[in-house]
Amino acid sequence: MSINARVNAWIKSNTASGVNGLILVRDVINHAMGESGDWTPIAKLMKHTNAPTERVIRGIVTQVLPGIKITKDPKGEFGIRLNLKEVARSNFMSDKLESLIADKAPLLGKAVAEVFLPKKPKADKPKATDAQTPPSPEAIGAMGDTAEAAKQAKAQGAPSLITAEAAYATFLMLSPEEQARFLAMVATPVADEAPATDLIQIPA
Structure with missing residues (x-):
């Protein structure tokens, strides 16, 4: 089955949360980094899904392919455009992805989120200075x-x-x-x- 056929089947089945979704995301990334450079399956996945799933897919794609540029394309078929010109695959994040697949981690599971959607550290609140401290x-x-x-x-x-x-x-x-x-x-x-x-x- 071609990659586009698999994408279409996945969209119709609406089983985004399982490990098969994670496998498909890996495969569309590999397809985009192949000789064809075809990024449309990634864009199609991101377009035809809900916001939480799109966020996870985007997180995986941007970390496995650091340097990728995802821009809005209102006139395009998928509403976004991917630029792979300055992309070099991250072997470290690719290994993380393969490890999660081996563990049968679901696409929308906690393990995937912890790797590809790291929480931003909270900024320390500025300490009050003498000028800011009210008089006693x-x-x-x-x-x-x-x-x-x-x-x-x-x-x-x-x-x-x-x-x-x-x-x-x-x-x-x-x-x-x-x-x-x-x-x-x-x-x-x-x-x-x-x-x-x-x-x-x-x-x-």
Whole structure:
């Protein structure tokens, strides 16, 4: 029986999940890599099947024949076109396929999927940086208390006084972004002559 006749029979029988389906996929690959270079049986299999089976067939074909190009061809008979010009058969994946056939693995079985449809590794979630980390409740409270004290002092027309230790401790509790916001809320440029005390004076 010719390869095209086998493809037609397989499509009509709708027995894609068995080992015979896996054998047929191997044989249409061998046919395409033969002297004729006829890739149409592969395209026909992919066209006349359901989405899960098409995905498995595509996975086997692309891994056994790395470099193969499968492009859409809306005007063509099968809706796709295969380019085998830069293809070199993978002996490693061919051996994997032969091993699965020897084990009578079904085309849509787990063993085939594990070899030819490997799961993509999950990307690691980016770790939160200092700029991304929200300030702690304590830091928010310290910032709010200090800012409120400064605002009240300004409203009363008096300078607000914050100890250097308190200001430094507050800064250590904030992220760089929150530090900038803190300064924008309560700080003004420091005078040329700093007061000779452990207090930092913030003018109104």
